[in-house]
Amino acid sequence: MNPGASPAGVPRWNPANVLTMLRMALVPVFLLALFAEDGTDPLWRSIATAIFAVATLTDRLDGDLARRRGQVTNFGKIADPIADKALIGSALVGLSLLGELPWWITLLIAFRELGVTALRFWVLRHGVIPASRGGKVKAFAQAIAIGLYLLPLPAVVDPVLWAVMGIALALTVVTGVDYVVRALRLRATGTVAVP
DSSP states (O other), X not given: OOTTSOOTTOOSSOHHHHHHHXXXXXXXXXXXXXXXXXXXOHHHHHHHHHHHHHHXXXXXXXXXXXXXXXXXXXXXXXXXXXHHHHXXXXXXXXXXHTTSSOHHHHHHHHHHHHHHHHHHHXXXXXXXXXXXXXXXXXXXXXXXXXXXXXXXXXXXGHHHHHHHHHHHHHHHHHHHHHHHHHXXXXXXXXXXXXX
């Protein structure tokens, strides 16, 4: 089967894929809320956090919905991680532009995420690398860390923010290495194990 095609009888625009595209559509709305009032108004920051949380929840829902209904598509396997990266990337860049997150953290995560996306396209002719359990845990850790940074919290909780972001960064690096190994295996053998 062509890696870009959907399984027989599964419409590309099923509810799971619509949720994925909704997550993409929420990215500019999130950014507008984040930068409203120069990014310093507690109400707008809370609204931005809520939008980020809703968008993040669609990530969990679309995958569960697709598997439960038997509507997993190759389009969804590719669009889902791209939507995730757009959401996470916009939040990281936004926080760095506001001076609330060091640029090296944003760049490290962006390098890993763009690298994994490039790997997915590099092996697309041989198959699709689905998200691993480690990748899902990494995404959850990143979402929690970013959500905490988005909230208008007092400076006294900064050590907690750093600890949670440290865990997210460690998972980002470890799972990035795992994707490299899986991509190389897929190119060499045509199969990929899902841990």
